[in-house]
Structures are given as C-alpha cells and as structure tokens.
C-alpha cells in the first residue's frame with residue numbers, strides 16, 4: 001500500500017519528463033517564448049547547431065541560456081552558397097571562430113554532405129572539401145560531430161570511418177537498416193527526428209536504444225524543441241516501451257554523447 005502511494009507520487013512529480021533535443025536551429029526561432037515553453041515543458045538540454053559564420057555567432061550567444069548548448073560548423077548548403085574564390089577565407093574564418101570557442105561548444109556541427117543539393121562532380125568535391133576540413137578540426141579539438149546527410153549516406157560513413165571519427169551523430173538519419181547497422185558497428189549514434197517513414201520505423205525497431213538519440217530539428221522539421229517529444233514517442237511506440245523509459249534512455253544518450261554538464265545556476269532558465 002505504502003509502496004503504491006510512493007509510486008503514485010513519483011508518477012505525479014515525474015510528470016515533467018526530462019528531455020534532450022539533440023539537434024535544432026534556435027537561431028531561426030525569433031520568438032523566445034517558444035524556447036521558454038520548451039524548457040518549461042521539460043526539455044532541459046537543447047543542442048543548437050550553426051551552419052555558417054552568422055548562425056555560429058548566434059548559437060554562441062544562445063549559450064547564455066542555462067539549457068542551451070551550441071555546436072558550430074559549416075554545412076553543405078553553405079559550402080555551395082559561398083563564391084569559389086571566397087571559400088578558403090570562409091573555411092579559415094569558421095575554423096578560427098570554432099577554435100576560439102572550443103571550450104564553449106559541445107560539437108562540430110552542422111556539417112555533412114547533401115547530394116540532393118549537389119549532384120555535379122564539382123559541387124560534390126566542394127562539399128567534401130568543407131566536410132573534410134570540419135572533420136579534421138573535430139579530431140584536433142577532440143569534439144563530437146553532428147552530421148547531415150541526404151542521398152549521401154555511404155560516402156558520409158566511408159569518410160567518417162577513413163578519418164577515424166569516433167563520436168558521430170548521424171542527425172536526421174535517413175539511411176536504411178543496413179546503413180544503420182554499419183553505423184552502429186562503428187559506434188555512431190542514430191538521431192531520430194519527429195518524422196516517421198517506413199524506412200525509419202525499421203531502423204528504430206532494429207537499432208538498440210543505446211545507439212539512438214531524439215531531435216526536433218526545429219524549426220526545419222519540428223516547430224519547437226518541444227517536439228522532440230514526438231521523436232521520443234515514436235521510439236517508445238515502435239519499441240513497445242513506456243514513454244518515460246524511452247525518454248530516460250534517449251536523454252541520457254544525448255547528455256553522454258555531448259558530455260553535457262549542468263551550467264551554474266542562474267535566475268530562471270537564463271544564465272545571464
């Protein structure tokens with residue numbers, strides 16, 4: 001009886017389950033109420049990724065928030081958007097910014113290859129140059145990487161493996177179960193966005209939960225970091241486990257992967 005009451009109380013107080021959003025772009029969310037609401041709803045850890053110098057700077061500013069942890073990078077879209085003769089300058093400046101802030105960030109990201117945006121040899125080569133440089137930097141600074149891939153999973157896995165990256169988050173994983181298996185063998189993490197496809201359902205089913213993370217990829221996919229709960233619910237449903245258990249495992253995975261330590265207490269949810 002006593003045990004039952006204790007359990008009920010735990011249940012009530014645990015109503016707000018601790019959630020972690022392993023990948024999003026808060027620089028694109030101008031209404032800070034959305035971020036406050038997500039934190040209020042229990043998303044205690046939010047990884048926000050920059051894609052170019054301007055968004056990297058915004059991500060760094062957001063680190064003032066107690067619950068927000070920035071990742072800095074140069075993504076494939078940026079690699080294509082920069083004029084050829086400005087590319088080296090852009091890469092060097094990004095590297096400089098990342099090195100100068102290495103102690104204030106949790107990963108190099110967003111980086112990767114996107115063959116939907118670049119199918120010509122020249123454009124692919126350019127993306128590979130940027131991706132390679134960002135991976136070298138991650139190795140130099142001993143930081144995890146948050147990797148985007150679209151229609152490029154085999155190349156992405158091969159490059160990561162060849163370069164010897166160990167801490168890899170395959171964000172918005174869109175590969176099939178064979179690619180997921182290969183990634184897991186290499187110790188990589190499969191990151192699940194709030195969007196269910198038949199392929200992703202199979203990947204979730206056959207990937208051990210210890211190799212999964214949950215992300216909102218907001219505001220690109222989810223509307224807010226809060227929608228990481230949709231990704232968690234998907235994992236819970238497919239694995240046929242309670243939501244709380246899925247949340248606990250996925251949150252722990254994300255905190256471990258990004259080596260998250262609580263920031264010093266500050267007023268409310270903002271540190272300064």
Ligand SMILES: [Zn+2]
Nearest residue numbers: 024049110217
């Ligand atoms: Zn992203």
